[in-house]
Amino acid sequence: MEGEQKMSVMTLVQAINNALDIKLAEDKTVVVYGEDAGVEGGVFRVTEGLQQKHGVERVFDSPLAESAIVGTAIGMALSGLRPVVELQFDGFTYPGFNQIVSHVARMNNRSRGLFKAPLVIRFPYGGGINALEHHSESPEALYAHIPGLKVVIPSTPHDAKGLMIAAIESDDPIIFMEPKRIYRAIKQEVNDGKFTIPIGKAKVLTEGTDVTVVAFGAMIRECQKALVMAKEAGISVELIDLRTIYPIDKETIVNSVKKTGKIVIVAEAPTSFSVGAELMAIVNEEAFLHLEAPPKRVMGFDTIVPLAKGEHFYMITPDRIFYEIERTVNF
Amino acid sequence: MEGEQKMSVMTLVQAINNALDIKLAEDKTVVVYGEDAGVEGGVFRVTEGLQQKHGVERVFDSPLAESAIVGTAIGMALSGLRPVVELQFDGFTYPGFNQIVSHVARMNNRSRGLFKAPLVIRFPYGGGINALEHHSESPEALYAHIPGLKVVIPSTPHDAKGLMIAAIESDDPIIFMEPKRIYRAIKQEVNDGKFTIPIGKAKVLTEGTDVTVVAFGAMIRECQKALVMAKEAGISVELIDLRTIYPIDKETIVNSVKKTGKIVIVAEAPTSFSVGAELMAIVNEEAFLHLEAPPKRVMGFDTIVPLAKGEHFYMITPDRIFYEIERTVNF
C-alpha cells in the first residue's frame, strides 16, 4: 500500500493536513468544512492552506452549528460527495450527536444499502493541554457504542495520515478522533506519497511476554515512557496501539493476552462504561482461561476533567502506568 | 420509609403517574412538562390527568424541541424548581444530549456546589413493541458513562414509584428510563402513600447458588421466565435487579458473584461498550479469584434494533437467557 518513498518530517497536524491535501487533489468529490476551517485553517491549523490551494468551494468556513455541520455532510455524502467535516473540540461534538447517532450511523441500514454515507467527522480530543471546560473530553466510548459508526484514533503522524486517507476512502462513516495533546509534540518521518492504513487493525508496537498494555491516542506516548521504567524493573511489556476503537481488533488483543496472561488498559476517558470495560469484557470472553491476574483499567476518574490546576491529578502519567503494570505483573 | 398501608393494583404507568401526582401535590416547586405531556397526558399517558389536577402552569405541553426541554429544565432547577421533564422516546433524547452532557451533569461541579440541578429527565426506552426506528433504543450506557448523572431504571410498578419519588427528591440530576415494553404488562399491588427506594441500590430478587444473573428494566421479566426453565434443569440462579445503572451497586453484584462464581448479564442494548461490559469489568476488578467461568453478556447485537419483522431476532428471549445460563453453569 505504500506509495513513493520520499519522506518528510511531520507533526500529527501536518500529517493530517497532508492527507486531506492529497485526497482533495485526487478526488473532486472531497470537500472540507467546519467552524473556522476555511480562511483560518482551523483553530489547530489542521486545514491550513487548503482553502488557498483547493478553493473556497471545497474548503470553507461554516456557520457555527455542529448539528448543521454533520447534518449537511450527511446530505452531501448521500448525493455523491465525500465530506470531511471538522468539529472544533471533543466537547462540541454533542450538539451534533443526534445527527451522528440517528443518521450518520444509520443511512446505510435504513435504506438497505441504497444510500451510503461516506463521510468523515474529525475532531481534536483529549486532555493535557490546560484547557477550558469541554475542551479535554475523550468521548470515544460513546461513539463506539453506536452501531453503524467506525471510530478511529491515531497515535503517530504516520498512522494519522494513513488512517485519514483510508477514512476518506471508506464508504462507511468514520469518526476520526485526533489526540490534540500530541498534535505537535511528536515529529516523525512520514512518506510524502499516498498510502493507507487499514481501519480495524491494532498494531503491536513492542513485543513482550509479561503483560499486555493496550492504549491509543496520546496515551501511547505515556505508555512508552512507562515501558522504559518497566524495562528497568525487568518487566517485559507487550504494547498494543488499538488505532481503531470500533470495529475493535479482538484478534490482536486476545492473541497477546493468551501469551502474557495479563492486561493493563490505559486511556484518558472516565473509567466506567468505557473502552477499558469493553476490552476487559473481550479478554474475558475470548481468553478467560489464560488470565493470570485481574485485567486492570488505568483510566480517568468518573469525573469531569478538571481545569488546569487539577488536571495533573486526572491525567494518566507514566509512573502511574508503571505502578499498575507492576501491580498487575506481581499479582 | 413506607408510608400508609393502603395498596392499589397499578401498572408501571400508573405507578409513575401516582408518584408524580404525590410530589406535585406535596411540593409546589415540582413542575412537569414535555411534548404532549399536558393536555394529552403523554403519548403513553404517564402524565394523564395531572394537568387537570395540578393546573396548566405545573403540568404542560412544551414546543417540540428536546434541547429546549432539557435546557429550560436546567434553568428552572438552578432557580428553585424541581422540573420533571419527559422526552418522548429513547431515540429522541439525542437532540437533548448536549444539554444533558454539557450542563445537566455539570452544574454542580462547575459552580463548586453553588448551584445544584435537581431535575429528572424521564423517557420510555427499550424494544419489543414493534415500533418504528428510533423508538426501541436502550441508551443507558451512554448516560451512565457521563460523570455527574445518575441513571435509574425500574422493573416493577412498586420500584418505579419509589424510585421516581426518590429521583424527584434528589438534589442530583436523574436520568429516569422507563421500560416501555412493560408499561402496562405488569400489574402489582403498590402502596398508595409516599415512599422512596434508594437510588444506587440493586435488589436481589431470587437467591441462588450456581450463577448470578444481573438484569434491569423489561429484561427482569424475561429473566424470571428463564429462571423457571433453569429451575426445571436443576440450576439455582441468583437474580439481581440492578435498578440503578450509575452509581452502580458494586457490592451487591460482587457479593453474589463471590458466592456463585459465575455471572450472566442480560440487557437489550448493543453488546459492545455497554453496561454488560462494565459489569464484567467490575467482577474482574473485585472478584477475579472467585470467577469460575467467563462472565457472559446476553445482550443485543451491535446493530440498529430491527423493525417489527426482524425484532424477534434482536430481543433477548427467556430461552436464550436459559441457554446462556446453562452454558455458563456447565463451563
Place this chain on the structure above:
Amino acid sequence: MIFNDFDPKEDKTFRLIDNEGVVLNQALMPDLDDETVIKAYKAMLFARVADEMAVSFQRQGRMYTYPPNMGQEAISVAAGAIMRTDDWLVPVFRELGAWLAKGVTLKEIFLYYMGNEEGSNYKNAHHMLPWSIPIASQLLHAVGIGYTIKYLKKDEVAFAYVGDGGTSEGDFSEALNFAGVWQVPVVFTIQNNQYAISVPVRSQTKSINLAIKAYGFGIPGIKVDGNDFFAMYVAYKEAFDYARAGNGPVLIEALTYRKGAHTTSDDPTKYRNKTEEEEWAKADPLIRMKKYMDQKGIWKENEEKLIEAYKLEVDKQFEEAENFTPYQLDDVFQHMYVEMPDDLKRQKTEYEQFLTWKENRK
C-alpha cells in the same frame, strides 16, 4: 413574483380558489390543461384511498402504526406535478402524493409499515431519501444535497418537508440558516396541519405565522393555502424555478389540516373539537378541487368506479407486501456496514448456534 406580494409579515395567505371551488384570482391561476388538472385530482384521490385503506389494514392488525395524510393531499400532489425526475425529495412522513409521484410504490410503503426496512429500498424512486424520523433533522440533509447540486453544477432542486411542530426544533433553524448562507437550491415546505400530535400550533410558537421565520435567515417565505391545489402549484412553480435558477432557498408554509389521527395509535378527540374539524372539512382539498372541476365541467368520470379500481390496486400492492420474502437473520446484520465486521459475523454465528440448540431441544 408571488413571494414578494404575499409578505408573511402582513400575514397574508396566498389562495386561488375558495372552498366552493370558485376562482378568487384568475390572473394568478396557473395555465393548466384539463388533463393536468384531472391527473392531479386523481393523484389526490388515489392518495386518499390508499390512506384510508392503510388505516383499515392497520386496524385489522396486518400493519403497524401508520400516519395518514388525509386532508393534506394537495400539497404534495402539487409538488409531484412540479418536480423533475432528478429533483431530490427529502420526506418527512405526510406527503404521500410526492412519494408516489417520485415512484415509490405502495407496496414499499406498506412493507415498511409492516416492519421491514426493505420498504425503504426504493427500487424506482430516483433521488428520494428514506424517511428520517427525528423531527426536522432531515432538513439538514436537504441542505447538504443542495450543496452537492450547486457544487456539481447540476440542474436539480432538493425539496424537503417538515411539520408545524418541526419548526421548533433547532435543526429547522440551522437548516434554513445554512441554506441561506450557502444559497443552495432547496425548497422547504412546512405542512402546517395545525397540530403536532396533540399540541396546537399556537402553543408551538408566538410568531404570527410560520412563513415569517424565513426572515431570520434572509430567504423568501410565503404562506399558502395548502388545501388549494392551484395555489400550491403556483407557489411550487415559482419556488422550484427560483431555486433552480440559482437564487437560493425558499420557504413555503402550507396551511392545512390533518383530517385523521396523528397516527393509528392516536385519538384526536382528546385534544380537538368537532366544530374545528367540521370547519376544516369544508376546506378539504379534494372537495374543493372537485367543485372547481364540476363548475368547469371537466370531470366526467364515474368516481365510484375509479375508487373501486384504486382499491383493487391498493389491495394488490398490499398483498404483494404481505407476500414479501420473510425477514432473515441476515437482514439484521447485512447493511450495518458496507462490509460486515468480524464482530457482527461472530454475533450472528453465536445466534445461529443458539437457534440450533433451540431446534434440537424441541
Place this chain on the structure above:
Amino acid sequence: MIFNDFDPKEDKTFRLIDNEGVVLNQALMPDLDDETVIKAYKAMLFARVADEMAVSFQRQGRMYTYPPNMGQEAISVAAGAIMRTDDWLVPVFRELGAWLAKGVTLKEIFLYYMGNEEGSNYKNAHHMLPWSIPIASQLLHAVGIGYTIKYLKKDEVAFAYVGDGGTSEGDFSEALNFAGVWQVPVVFTIQNNQYAISVPVRSQTKSINLAIKAYGFGIPGIKVDGNDFFAMYVAYKEAFDYARAGNGPVLIEALTYRKGAHTTSDDPTKYRNKTEEEEWAKADPLIRMKKYMDQKGIWKENEEKLIEAYKLEVDKQFEEAENFTPYQLDDVFQHMYVEMPDDLKRQKTEYEQFLTWKENRK
C-alpha cells in the same frame, strides 16, 4: 417604545450619540445625572484596564487562555446600570461589565482563568450563573429561569448574552421560541462583534441583521449601536421594564467590534484587515463617552491617576487569585454529586495509594 420605532425589517440602528460624542437625538436621551454617567464611564474604564492586564498576565504565563472584552464595554456596563440585584445574569464570556456589576470579583475571574473551578463559585454575585461554554446553550437556561420567575410571581428579569456566531446554533432559536411561547421575562442580548473567531457575520447568516430573527418567534427585536452607552442604556431600560411588567421576552442586537483577539490564543491578523479595525476604533465606546463628557464638561478627574489606581486594584486581586489555596485531589471529586458515590471514593483512595507509592519510591 423605541422597539416599535426601530423595526429591524427596515434595518434601522438605534443610536444616540455619534463617534464624536455628539447627541443625535436629545428627545430620546436618558435622563441621567452626571454622577451616573461618570460611574458608567469608570466601569467601562475599569473593565478595559482589567482586560488589558488580563491579556498581559496571560502573556506572562501566569494565566491560561483569556477572552478579552475590549471594545464591547458599553453593552454590559449599560446592563449593569439597569439590572436589579435580584435579576439573573446568564453570561457567555464577553460581558465583563455585567459580571463586575453583579458582584463577581476579578479575583474569581482570574482564579477561573488560572484553571480553578473555584473561580465560578461566586461569593457575592447573587443570581448569576457560571459561564456555559457550549455556544448558545446558556440561553435556554435563561428561559428556564424566566419560567421560575413567572411561576413564582417574582419581580425579576433574566438577562442573557450570546455572540453573533451563537445565533446560528439551534439552541438560540429554541430559546427564543420557548421564551416567546411561555412569555417569560428574559432579555436576550446578541453582542454582534462582527466575528465568531475568524468567521465574519456575513458568513454566519443571510439575514439583513440579527435583530430581525426575533420575528420568527413573535417577540420584539431591535438593533442598537452597542458602542453607544446611552443607546444601550435606553434599550435595556425599555427591555427590562417590558419584561418585568410581564410582557414577555425581548431581543437586542448590540452592534460592536471586538478590538482584541478572540482569545489570547487567537491572531486576528489572519482574518481581518487594518482598515476595518481602524474604522471601528473611531467608534470605541470609551472614547465616544469621554468626548460626550468632555463636551458637557462633567469629567474632571485625572484619568491617568485613576488608571493607576485601577491597575493597583487589578494587581491586588490577581495576586489574591495567585495565592489561592492550592488545588487538592479532593477538589476533583467533591462536587460531582451532592454526596460522593462509593465509586468515586474508591477511585480517590486508589489514587492516594498510588501517591503514597510514588512518595515512597523517591
